[in-house]
Amino acid sequence: MTTPHRRTVRPRPQPDQETEFFWTSGRDGRLRFRSCTACSALVHPPQPVCRHCRGHGTAIREVSGRATLIGFTVNHRFPFPGLPTPFVVAQVAIEEDPRVRLTTNVVGRAPEDLRLGMLMEVVFEQAGDTWLPLFRPAADQPDPVPLPTDDPAPERMREHLRRTPVTRKFEDRAVISGAGASRIGRRLMAPPLHLTVEACEKAVADAGLTLDDIDGLSTYPGGGAYGGFAEGGVTALESALGIRPVWHNGAGETFGPGGSVIAAMLAVAGGLARHVLCFRTVWEATHAELVRRGKIQPPRGGAADGWFKPFGAVSPAVMLAMNAQRHMHRYGSTRETLGWIALNQRAGAALHPDAVHRDPLTMDDYLSARTITTPFGLYDCDVPCDAATAVVVSAAETVADLPKAPIRIEAVGTRIVERPEWDQATLTHEPQVLGQAAHLWTRTELSPADVDVALLYDGFTFNCLSWIEALGFCGIGEARDFLDGGKNIARDGVLPLNPHGGQLSHGRTHGMGLLHEAVVQLRGEAGARQVTDARTAVVSSGGLTPSGVLLLRTDG
Structure with missing residues (x-):
């Protein structure tokens, strides 16, 4: 009608x-x-x-x-x-x-x-x-019907994957040799390319290299109109530094923000480059302030693209909130379940001198915070900030020349099993985590029990919950019990989670900040927030778009 x-x-x-x-x-x-x-x-x-x-x-x-x-x-x-x-x-x-x-x-x-x-x-x-x-x-309402089930069901995701058929993996031919991070803050009011250069120079120096040693560049999401979420991509950085790469890559349609690293691994494994500089910059906080001041004009027009924006679903928070609601409906998770993630991240950030939010956070604070979009409140959402992160991916044969012990890549998970559209994908978990997580374990003999520290994407608290279940740290639908009280995910728990504060409290670095923290933890350089005897780390990247996950280890 x-x-x-x-x-x-x-x-x-x-x-x-x-x-x-x-x-x-x-x-x-x-x-x-x-x-x-x-x-x-x-x-x-x-x-x-x-x-x-x-x-x-x-x-x-x-x-x-x-x-x-x-x-x-x-x-x-x-x-x-x-x-x-x-x-x-x-x-x-x-x-x-x-x-x-x-x-x-x-x-x-x-x-x-x-x-x-x-x-x-x-x-x-x-x-x-x-x-x-x-x-x-x-008008006439029958009894509510059960919600549709996903195909494939989350509990049976691994049945849709096969083990890697090759005897030598491309992951074995690449290492992470260096990592660097720029300043981080809510409104640094610095041009984003300045932050990119700062992080890249630190990463290259950390690897014991010079910019002349770099022969590859890789970034996410690349150039284009990504207001507040990029500095201009490979083109902008090459114009500034004059590296003259033999290989380069910049794309948004990849394995999440960490897709630039996986692409770099493939490049060095295939002999296209020896040292690839991977970088990611966000300046969302400054961009928003410049829009407010009228220094930058936001996009204008009377049309709304896509299948959900015409209905006011203009933020990933709105879409993901419905997945969280369905998880609560089907499995009995609660707002407190998500709250333990927010409290854990804040406790980690208190030990990080550069974290945006370091003040204590209680469960009462979490539950009483203003509503963003139900069931998410303020502390379910990450912190917009300005920052750049960079890592250097090097060919494994260069290890003897590196000043620090390299970080090995044990395995990656990249496979798409679900439908890629946000509103057609998994009902009860963040879209694009289940298939990638299951794929990871087909490329290694290690298991979730071997992981010492987890750096899991937390644009929202529910992202973390989804990755925890998808990666098998607890069963599908069991996060409520696993997270209850927060002990399991504390720095001294069975799964130390985002010990630097994650994106919820350290700052929204869109995945690459998680990778940087994994490198720091595996090197034993994290100071007060160091996880004891961390030798293996899992790092997830993205979600709601095709995402990726990496399993890292040290030789020790």
Whole structure:
């Protein structure tokens, strides 16, 4: 059905040749998807081939407009034109094919009345020449139904992978020879390239090399319009330093922020370079301040791209909050479960002289903090900052010439098993961690029990929980018991976690700061925060996008 036309300032979607039918379906009040003519699966987002049977025949199909409410979050923090906060962002599973989900808004019911498993029905709202499919609870409500299960199920992820068939791994041909970090702070007001150069010079010196020894450059996400999240990429750094690399790499579509390191390993293993400088710079805090002062113009326009931004899901926090909600619903984890992660990271940061937040944090502080987007509060979210991090990846045959013992790469995990779209992927864990984590253990004879220290991505507390379960430090759905009280993840616990404070308290360094801390820990150079006898470290990188994970060790 269609609501009466009304003026709205909500940005409209940007239809293209493939998606125009979807965004204009509401003209007659009917919801439509592309459907496979061979197996009848709904194909969403629209593709030229069915991912289930790989058939090439598709047609536009009208569906009932009924769906199951499988997730929702009440957004308090992130404003969106036409949607005064707080507002509900939700995900629904389509009745005809629950594998297909839509990110949407719930209308017609207060957030406190919503329950997972409710029956929903579509109602369209016009935005310019497009129609947004919103959903409201159906008038007649049966008992809530169980949420759809993932395919593959998290508990069976490893069944979809095979052990590495080669006898000599590329990981054996590369080492991490140096690491460096720039200044870090909330608003340094320094040009980002200055921070990049600072970190890179430190990393090269730490490796006992000079810039003339560097013959490769690798970064994430590379050049382009990444406001606050890059300095200009390889091009900018090469222009500043004049390294003249024989190999270079810069990309966002890789194995998370640490993908630059995995790419560098492949380069030195293949003989393309001997010493590759990998770097990552963020200056989000300064960028935001410059926007506020009018020194930088934010992107403008009346359109919202993608499948979830038209509904105000403009932050990863909004999307990941729904995964956290489903984990709580299915496995019984709680806000306190996430709180133990936040408290642990703050305790580590108190021992790091450069951490952004070092003040004590209690569970009462955590639980009473202002809401960001349910169930996340302020301390579930990492700290925007300005910083650069760099490491040098060297060919293994150069080890004898290095001044410090190298960090060996035991294995990497990179495989995509889930669907890559954020709102079509895993329901109960952070998307893009389960397959990569399972892949890691197929490339080594080591096991989770061999890990001495874990540096796990914590853009949000729930990122950490997902990696802990995915990597097998506890069973799927067992994080509530594993994290209870925080003892297991303390510096002297069974799995010392982010002893420098992680991104939650040390600062949002987008994964590379975790790698830097792993190097420091394995060298025994962490001072007051040092984990005793750390010889093996696992470092995860990213999530919500194709991510990666590395298992590092020392020769000792």
